[in-house]
Amino acid sequence: MKFSASFICTLCVLILVLNACGKHKTLVEIGDQQQIIHINNMSEPSEIDPHITSGLPEYRLQMAVFEGLVLKDPKTLEPKPAVADSWTISEDGTEYTFHIRDAARWSDGDKVTAYDFEYSWKRVLQPEIGNEFVTDFFVIKNAEDYYKGKIRDFSQVGIKAINESTFQIILNNPTSYFLAQMDHFPMFPVQKKTIEKFNAFKERGTGWTKPENFVGNGPFIIKEWIPQVIFSVKRNPYYWDSTNVKLNEMHFYPYENVLLEERMFAAGQIHKTEFLPTAKVDKYRNSPAYRQYPFYASYYYVFNTKLKPLDDVRVRKALAYTIDRESIVKNILRAGQTPAYHLTPDDPYGYKPRASFNYDIPLAKKLLAEAGFPDGKGFPTLELVYNTHADHLKIAVAIQEMWKQNLGINITLRNMEWKVYLDARNSHSFHILRRGNVGEVVDPGTFLFTMTSDDPLNESQWGSKRYDELIGLTKSAKSQQERFEYFQEAEQILVDEMPLIPLYIYTTNNLVSPSVKGYYNNVLDYHPYKYLYLEYMGQ
Amino acid sequence: MFFFIIRRIFQTIPVLILVTIVTFILIHSAPGGPFDQERKVSPDVLKHLNARYHLDEPVWQQFGRYVGNLLQGDFGPSFKYPSHTVNDLIAAGFPVTFELAFYAILFALLIGLSAGIIASLKPNTYLDYIPMSSAMLGICLPSFVLGPLLLLVFGIWLQWFPVAGWGKIPGDKILPSITLGASYAAYIARITRGGMLDVLLQDYIRTARAKGLSTARILFVHALRGGITPAVSFLGPAIAGLLAGSFIVESVFQIPGIGRFYIQAAFNRDYTMIMGCTIFFAFLIVIFNLLADVILLLLNPKLRQEVIGGR
Numbered sequence: 001m002k003f004s005a006s007f008i009c010t011l012c013v014l015i016l017v018l019n020a021c022g023k024h025k026t027l028v029e030i031g032d033q034q035q036i037i038h039i040n041n042m043s044e045p046s047e048i049d050p051h052i053t054s055g056l057p058e059y060r061l062q063m064a065v066f067e068g069l070v071l072k073d074p075k076t077l078e079p080k081p082a083v084a085d086s087w088t089i090s091e092d093g094t095e096y097t098f099h100i101r102d103a104a105r106w107s108d109g110d111k112v113t114a115y116d117f118e119y120s121w122k123r124v125l126q127p128e129i130g131n132e133f134v135t136d137f138f139v140i141k142n143a144e145d146y147y148k149g150k151i152r153d154f155s156q157v158g159i160k161a162i163n164e165s166t167f168q169i170i171l172n173n174p175t176s177y178f179l180a181q182m183d184h185f186p187m188f189p190v191q192k193k194t195i196e197k198f199n200a201f202k203e204r205g206t207g208w209t210k211p212e213n214f215v216g217n218g219p220f221i222i223k224e225w226i227p228q229v230i231f232s233v234k235r236n237p238y239y240w241d242s243t244n245v246k247l248n249e250m251h252f253y254p255y256e257n258v259l260l261e262e263r264m265f266a267a268g269q270i271h272k273t274e275f276l277p278t279a280k281v282d283k284y285r286n287s288p289a290y291r292q293y294p295f296y297a298s299y300y301y302v303f304n305t306k307l308k309p310l311d312d313v314r315v316r317k318a319l320a321y322t323i324d325r326e327s328i329v330k331n332i333l334r335a336g337q338t339p340a341y342h343l344t345p346d347d348p349y350g351y352k353p354r355a356s357f358n359y360d361i362p363l364a365k366k367l368l369a370e371a372g373f374p375d376g377k378g379f380p381t382l383e384l385v386y387n388t389h390a391d392h393l394k395i396a397v398a399i400q401e402m403w404k405q406n407l408g409i410n411i412t413l414r415n416m417e418w419k420v421y422l423d424a425r426n427s428h429s430f431h432i433l434r435r436g437n438v439g440e441v442v443d444p445g446t447f448l449f450t451m452t453s454d455d456p457l458n459e460s461q462w463g464s465k466r467y468d469e470l471i472g473l474t475k476s477a478k479s480q481q482e483r484f485e486y487f488q489e490a491e492q493i494l495v496d497e498m499p500l501i502p503l504y505i506y507t508t509n510n511l512v513s514p515s516v517k518g519y520y521n522n523v524l525d526y527h528p529y530k531y532l533y534l535e536y537m538g539q
Numbered sequence: 540m541f542f543f544i545i546r547r548i549f550q551t552i553p554v555l556i557l558v559t560i561v562t563f564i565l566i567h568s569a570p571g572g573p574f575d576q577e578r579k580v581s582p583d584v585l586k587h588l589n590a591r592y593h594l595d596e597p598v599w600q601q602f603g604r605y606v607g608n609l610l611q612g613d614f615g616p617s618f619k620y621p622s623h624t625v626n627d628l629i630a631a632g633f634p635v636t637f638e639l640a641f642y643a644i645l646f647a648l649l650i651g652l653s654a655g656i657i658a659s660l661k662p663n664t665y666l667d668y669i670p671m672s673s674a675m676l677g678i679c680l681p682s683f684v685l686g687p688l689l690l691l692v693f694g695i696w697l698q699w700f701p702v703a704g705w706g707k708i709p710g711d712k713i714l715p716s717i718t719l720g721a722s723y724a725a726y727i728a729r730i731t732r733g734g735m736l737d738v739l740l741q742d743y744i745r746t747a748r749a750k751g752l753s754t755a756r757i758l759f760v761h762a763l764r765g766g767i768t769p770a771v772s773f774l775g776p777a778i779a780g781l782l783a784g785s786f787i788v789e790s791v792f793q794i795p796g797i798g799r800f801y802i803q804a805a806f807n808r809d810y811t812m813i814m815g816c817t818i819f820f821a822f823l824i825v826i827f828n829l830l831a832d833v834i835l836l837l838l839n840p841k842l843r844q845e846v847i848g849g850r
Contacts, residue, residue, distance in 0.1 A: 026698075027708070044620070044803070046619050046620050046621065047620065047621050047622055049621075049622075052621060054576055054578060054580075055576075127583065127584075127587045128587055128591070129587075130584050130587045130588040130591060131584065132576065132578065132580050132581075132584055133578075134581070134584065135581060147583070148583065204591065204621045205616060205620075205621025205622045205623075206622075207622055209622055210622065226631075226795070227620070227623065227628060227631055227632075227795065227800075228631075228632070228793075228795030228799055228800065229704075229705065229706075229707065229795045230707065253703075253704075253793075254793075255703060255793045257790070257793070260702070260703055260791075260793060263690060263694065263695060263702045263703070264702055264703055266695050266702075267694055267695055267698060267701065267702045268698075269701060269702060269703065269704075269708075417806070418571075418806060419569070419570065419571025419572075419575055419806065419807075419808050420569075420570045420571055421571075422571050422575040422576070422577075423570035423571040423572075423575060424570070426575065426579060456579045456581060456582075457578075457579055
């Protein structure tokens with residue numbers, strides 16, 4: 001076979017041209033020089049209006065264009081002044097008075113006032129808006145009654161602008177985590193003038209958040225929003241602390257595929273990935289870009305305690321005691337996760353659950369025999385439901401095998417698409433269900449409130465009078481110490497009754513370019529953008 | 540011809556009605572709803588959201604409302620993206636999907652026709668075996684395998700092209716177009732080879748050769764018209780397939796076409812978006828098949844005679 005000279009020449013030219021195409025600076029390198037950060041946001045935001053969204057992808061964008069009364073410190077997670085430059089809390093812990101800083105401005109130059117906050121929070125309490133976090137406001141005096149229409153006069157609700165710069169909140173009971181929630185998106189302010197212009201007080205999706213209409217009060221303003229392509233923001237010159245904001249722009253991409261975001265990182269298209277798939281951890285383990293730190297989230301299995309034989313606590317304990325969590329963490333997940341023997345993760349600020357149990361096969365066998373199933377004989381085939389994800393599958397297969405070997409029982413696995421899984425979860429159509437819970441603030445209540453008998457998130461249908469009592473007591477405790485003691489007892493009840501099987505505490509695993517500075521590891525994976533900046537590391 | 544086209548257009552109406560009804564029933568039968576979230580929505584909030592989008596009405600009433608809006612060209616608001624209507628999202632996504640399909644078909648025609656013609660001119664030589672083996676490989680290699688392979692080689696190892704995006708970074712349209720067009724190029728190559736071999740054995744080609752016409756003239760003036768007819772008849776379903784098949788490529792390369800919106804809508808149970816995309820795609824497929832039939836009739840007088848008689 002002979003190739004003609006012209007064919008070979010053409011091929012060479014083509015290769016040279018393509019090679020020339022390849023010798024360009026990556027987006028990350030250009031970004032480092034121009035202070036433009038590229039981040040994958042994992043999903044197309046459904047909206048930017050902070051009062052109608054409910055997801056993390058939206059929150060990550062809202063953090064750029066809105067600011068609440070406080071901002072958590074990225075190193076310590078302590079609430080620090082933001083729109084409010086100071087605040088006072090009454091001695092009984094139920095009255096918060098925020099002082100709005102004089103320099104706080106909207107992105108159109110108007111002053112941010114206490115009236116904006118009063119108007120915004122009143123908007124959240126309008127049922128027509130359909131805010132999914134409205135229950136977070138029910139700790140405020142009369143907020144729930146106003147939302148449910150039992151009170152029509154808003155002045156009776158504990159949300160009040162005393163004057164332009166004084167915003168007062170009155171709570172039903174002392175709520176220790178209330179201040180930390182002030183930078184959560186439902187608490188963000190919206191500009192009254194803009195909302196009224198678009199008639200958006202009780203209306204969803206009026207278009208006020210489109211780049212050409214948008215007014216926010218965060219360190220950045222929307223520059224461009226092309227669905228499924230990009231959401232970019234640029235520095236807001238009116239932001240009260242704009243002199244300390246170093247980034248010029250932030251570009252967020254809506255790519256859901258975790259393997260693709262890793263590829264984008266490898267190709268120098270993004271500075272940061274949201275996740276790092278388990279399968280890729282080994283590849284990056286020694287890379288300076290790899291970040292691994294504890295995450296305030298718990299992975300567990302829920303029992304449907306209304307179904308036989310799971311209504312028997314001995315059966316539930318037998319299943320919980322025969323799972324080798326160390327092995328799952330070491331051999332399957334392999335990314336620093338901690339085996340869990342209680343529901344709430346340890347937190348760096350004081351709460352460390354004392355309740356625990358052991359990996360104890362002989363005891364589990366004994367309990368199962370006492371429940372009427374010696375060596376698993378006569379035990380019905382139960383189904384373990386999980387949503388589609390490679391790690392959930394691997395863990396479920398391992399646990400299925402552990403139960404078979406250690407107890408002689410058969411469990412079938414059922415993989416479900418996300419919405420089907422949610423439907424099964426909400427309608428209690430399962431025997432055992434995979435579950436995860438992520439803390440919004442560092443407080444054991446985030447996890448333990450969900451197990452009270454009337455909580456909509458309690459899919460186990462388990463209930464304990466004493467447990468409910470303890471959770472009630474935490475809401476009126478006089479000190480954090482006292483509150484934590486109630487939580488400790490509640491946690492012990494969960495271990496004694498085992499309506500769920502704690503499996504492990506999550507870690508954050510992702511890739512962050514070494515050129516990104518001002519990014520600190522913390523248990524909430526919380527990174528306020530005003531502190532971020534880029535350092536050019538090129539030649 | 541005019542009456543033939545009108546008749547075919549009327550035939551599409553029941554198809555579209557059926558697609559609308561079946562899709563509506565299917566999506567409302569699927570477990571989970573548009574407002575199911577990780578954090579369970581309280582019953583009060585759910586009640587208001589359902590009322591806002593008329594999901595608290597009986598299904599037949601919802602269907603009636605939907606069809607009423609549809610007849611006015613309104614696909615309704617997206618449940619997932621409250622600030623956008625389905626019309627907005629389709630208008631944003633379709634040009635991208637169409638552009639991708641256009642580049643892919645261009646690539647497929649360029650590669651497929653050339654390979655097919657070369658193979659037919661030198662049957663049973665390496666010029667036939669190499670393109671035809673490659674074509675077989677192209678047919679066997681699905682786009683969800685070829686895409687990541689191309690990404691790995693040209694995106695990550697060689698860093699010649701970006702690994703994701705559309706129209707933002709130079710060269711980001713090349714790999715997706717090749718990925719989507721590759722299997723069609725392979726089909727077109729094989730079909731063209733068969734068609735050309737058929738034609739080149741005809742008497743009128745032998746006559747042309749006997750008259751001493753140049754190979755180029757025989758090929759481009761006499762043989763090609765008959766030879767590529769099978770490839771043209773393949774184009775209608777191919778374009779329809781390209782538009783529908785672009786879903787996978789759009790997902791692999793994260794291209795903001797309708798395919799991606801469609802897939803997301805299914806996961807999000809964004810009812811109006813699923814309906815809008817389905818009806819829109821059904822309409823497109825019907826139109827492209829009609830176009831292919833018309834082109835075929837124009838190319839083939841024998842067929843024209845059979846289908847529309849002497850008119």
